[in-house]
Amino acid sequence: MMTEQRAAPGQGDPDSREDVLTVDGVTARLGGREVLHDVRFTIGPGEFVGLIGSNGAGKTTLMRVILGLLPPAAGQVRVSQGGIGYVPQKIQLDPDMPLRARDLVGLGLDGHRLGIPLPSRSRRKLVDEMLGAVDAGHIADVRVGHLSGGEQQRVLIAHALISRPGLLLLDEPLASLDIASEQEVVALLARIAREQRIAVLISAHEMNPLLPVMDRIVYLAAGRAASGPTDEVVRGEVLSELYGHHVDVIHVHGRVLVVAGRGDGLDIPIERAAPAAS
């Protein structure tokens, strides 16, 4: 059983030195069941990659392997210098907790270091800068437990960004967001990826909101993955092979519909296109 290795910054394959993340033949097991099988893909600096798959496809497991929270049964994950900034799915925060948005973001800078954060102007400036970058400057002094879901998410993104990671990992940030917020978050993330040359890996069960900004896609189905440019991966023959049964890909007004076909004419949509934004 190969154990996971993390290469120190600067080491590793000369060919993959440019890649921010290399997932190399990762197989993962949860409770005896094989959840991921031989997943391989890479992410280069500044790339915007969508990890698409329905619930149960293995997205969260793959993220946990990448983050080092779950050792893979086989394969390796290599992360380049800079590390990973992680934005978990929204969590219930205690409204009584005495922690402001700016405190949480500050912890993103040095939360692992011992001692008390000494007040320093440069630290405060950096925190303000990050909060501004995610359009959360006006809620800097609000308790994290009082923020709305969308605001919490922005603060979590700022928390992840402040340590200047090479890769930003977001776990289903679009789930349970309304259309307008969805678009805002995607635009924000795309802007961050572009301006700060940070790679972004974002998991979702619907690819349509991400189509305009995705550079590449990693499509996960039943623990197996296909990765590459979106129009190369999201094709009937590729996905059919992945799923193991016949699947059609239909393009409608720039949106994509993946449909499982049955000979009797009854079509069960696997993914539905998002309705057109107003």
Place this chain on the structure above:
Amino acid sequence: MTDTWVVATIVAVVAGVVGFFVVLRGSAFVADALPTGAFAGAAGASLIGVSTLVGLGAFALLGALGIGWLGRRSRHDVAVALALVAMLGLGALFLSFSVEYAPEIYSLLFGEVLGISVNEVAPVAVLGAACIAAVLVTYRPLMLSSVMPELGEVRGVRAHRIEMCFLVVLALATSMALPVVGALLIFSLMIGPPAAARSVTDRPLLAMGLSVVLAVVTVWAAIAASYETNWPVGFFVGAIGAACYAAGRGWAALRRTQTPQPGPLASARARRVSA
């Protein structure tokens, strides 16, 4: 008499600092169970002629380790309950062997103002300093792991390690606070003042400072009242602690009605204005 005030103040400061995290982490049961179980150690210590403080500390640490060990195998609240009754069962046994000890259990359980001797000041001061230092040194990882354990894990702050570390600090804090306030009511000091503090301020360090202040005030008031009426210190601590908590909740409710927090619509408006 000065010794009492000095020791009580040290205890209150530690309670305020540690209690801030007790409330943050929702560890009310643990903060409750450890001193109660530690009292069994005091009984055992007196049985074999060792200083009660040593017995307290040993059992409190044992309890902390027990909770950590059991907690990996079952629900956390069950683990705490079982560790607690295990220690108390032993305490019942020790008590039954040493009949002369009976009057002392009262003061160890409920607090005895005048029971503090000169030679207890030094160990209390040392233990107290150690507790406060431990909390301050681990402040950031403790904060991160308490607020969002996932984010901590990703940065290498293992939640279980932080938990054990915090449990040990709690064990030390409770064993030093026992002689003053008594086993059954230490946690009132660790819960009431921090709960009130966090209703008043949003800032974490300020909340910790405020909970220290409130804890000190509580203890001083309790000792003064106990000295006057001869009633047990623990009674006043329990009552004032509850009053702090109620005041905190009242204040929070008042703030909610007066200053509505910015909701999603408000922030969207603000963004468009600032863009």
Place this chain on the structure above:
Amino acid sequence: MNRVLTAIVEPGFFGSAPVHVALLAGGVAAVVSGVVGTFMVMRGQSYAGHALADISVTGGSGSFLIGISPLWGFAGTSVAAAGIMDLIGVRRPRGRDLATGIVRGAGLGLGALFLYWDTTHTSTTGATVTILFGSMFTIDSSVIPVVAAFGLAAVGIVAALYRPLLLSSASSDLAVVRGVRVRTTGALCLVAIALAVSLSALTIGAVLSTALLVGPAATALRLTARPALVMLWSALTGLAATWLGILLAFDSYYWPPERQGWPVSFFVVALVLIFYLLAQACPAGRAGKPGRGVGRCSPRS
């Protein structure tokens, strides 16, 4: 053969009247605690149970002051405290634990006061020990009908509310949709716990009654996943621990130190723990460990 028997069961055990009362009262307390404790553990309210037990100390000391049987004191204060805890009623588990702790602190402080008045104003000696650690062998037999009544009431509540309790313990949202009055159900459950606590407080003491509420239920949850079976196993485990504890305590009269005997409460708790650890050694299977957080002190809301 006779010698083996007398080694296990010291002479006079089955003929002794206090032993009969102990077996009866202890048995009822154990069964009731086992049944009610199942729901307590499922709802994650072990702390509330423990707090109620400690608060019943207040009732116990108060009852000594006004000269009534401790059982009424235990029951009265713990039911009252259950009501207060429910009134303060915070939904999130963490806030709920905080409120529980505060109520416990205030209640215990009052208890401290009563005990102080007890020892200074009345002539009852050893009141502290009796209340805290129980008086299994000195229970007045006239209390038995009351014990039975409380026991029946507690089990009755749980039996009547069996299905709403199960549903609301699993998910309060689901229960609300189904038309269950979640708030009332929860309050009644707390009252049942309070009654069970007072029974155990009488027999093995307030401080250790938590053992009978939590231990057997946790043990049973480890052994099976079917709710009805869990309650049965829980009651049986508690009963076994109690009766064996009584036997051992009786026998210990002949062990060192001379002529004193070890406390019943110690044996009962020790047995509860042994059973629990034995169950832990069983393979997990499908009825295995319930979910835990990331090593946190209390479940995330």
